[in-house]
Amino acid sequence: MTVSIIGAGVAGLTCACVLVDQGVSVKIYEQSDAIGSNACSWYAGGMLAPWCESESSEQWVLDHGIESIEWWDQHTSNLTKNGSLVLSMQRDKRDIQRYATLTENHRWLNGSEISEMEPDLSGRFERGLFYADEAHLDSRLALQQLVGYLSSKNVDVQFDRSITVNDCNSDYVIDCRGYGARHDLPELRGVKGEMLLLKSNDISLSRAVRLVHPRYPLYIVPRAEGLFMLGATMIENDERHRISARSMLELLSAAYALHPAFGEAEILEIGVDVRPAFSNNLPQLRRNKNTLYVNGLYRHGFLLGPAIAKLAAQAILDESKFLEVKPCALS
């Protein structure tokens, strides 16, 4: 069996890996010229935090997110399994209490336990939540490693190839174009996200940290060599290339509140893109003849990519009729 995959973001690459692991012959076509240059997953935080995400997600995300941690461990070398930390400023303790109530598999930490875990945050927080089974990865490195893995399996990953379903000469096509497929999937909407990449040698963190706030929630994911990924705003529009002053102010203020050392950090990059989402913010597989659309991963590309890829592979290989597979109404 041969499968063509359109789109080399996290959805396309995880689908390719899962199929290749099952002996399928795969080709990938990506319209941009390099990995990540036109994929919203390039701007992902890379948190594998199914329990934290369940604060505002359906049970499906928790159930399928948990299995992704193991998959990434097998397919990348940069997974950090140190858990994740949720904190709030003293005045927002109501919000972290709410967070604790709505999520599971965590335990409360006191100030000294937080200091022990993250010495640079010593003395700054009296209480926090620790999710021991969560993990994070460097999303960009992970995407590159998937491409490397696919190349080692002789998968042809063609960049600069803008291709339509009809051009693909294969048994199946998997359309993983994200928001680029919105004309085929009219219910798809964009949810804008803005992120910053900072560099600081004054502070180090060993795990992803979320700062709960009623208006400016923030997460910071540490990466190698003093890099920190700050994210991410959630705005209901589909603007891909414009950060507002307000968003930047909010992200930086929240980082500064977490630790004033971020005030002296260097801003290396400002990222803006749009997450593809359906109205329930859950991913969907949709079939139209021999094309399978894998889309709507919203802000869970890394968290749910492996799980949805496995379902996609099953849908193709076993011709199974899954609940998640909906007939595609093309406009």
Add this chain to the structure above:
Amino acid sequence: MPNFYNVEFDNALLLGTAQYPSPAILTDAIRHSQVQIVTASLRREAGGSGAGQNFWDMIKGLGIRVLPNTASCYSVKEAVTTAHMAREVFDTRWIKLEVIGNSDTLQPDIFGLVEAARILCEDGFEVFPYTTEDLVLADKLLQVGCEVLMPWGSPIGSGRGLNNPYGIRTLRAHFPDVPLIIDAGIGLPSQAAQAMELGCDAVLLNTAVAKSGDPVTMAKAFADAISAGRAAFLSTPIEMSDMAQPSTPVIGKAFLA
């Protein structure tokens, strides 16, 4: 039944559309509680060139009345510009006017509010001003042309309920014919019921539903409480008393012994 600018409604619960886990849950919450008016913000979603069109189309697609708002506006000019954009996007003269005066408490800039309300009323808008419970301020807003008042219960999202029930009672007594919508600060259905028992016409809330663990059920709980509070107000509640008033006769018992 609440009546705003000569449009009558059956449901006195108004919902905001922000912060829900997903648009699908927002839609379910609205349907389940039979809400007839939702408010929607534009300032941030607009981006550089009306980029929020998809979301606004989704709101319009609900088929109920939209009350666009000027949330996140800190000046008269911003609020007026946003109101004009709202009129175009939603094709309505209604505007929930917010001119924020403090980024921490999100309380209204009452001077800017009156000025923006005057400009918008003169321009043909039907203005719903987000205001405090201050009586003199309310009078000024009515003078410049507002026909509805939206006093806060307490700061936005705080869930503290009615900080000043006396102030709300005073507003009700002074302006018996002006629709009063409690806007902001409500956290529990009992607090919404209290506002209705005081004679308010409606309650607008967002966080208490959107950020609850089950927004769909919570929206219905609010709709029920608001309906109960309204019925209680219309039924002339008894006054409080310092001693018990037995509902069964005590004659024949030695109650003075």
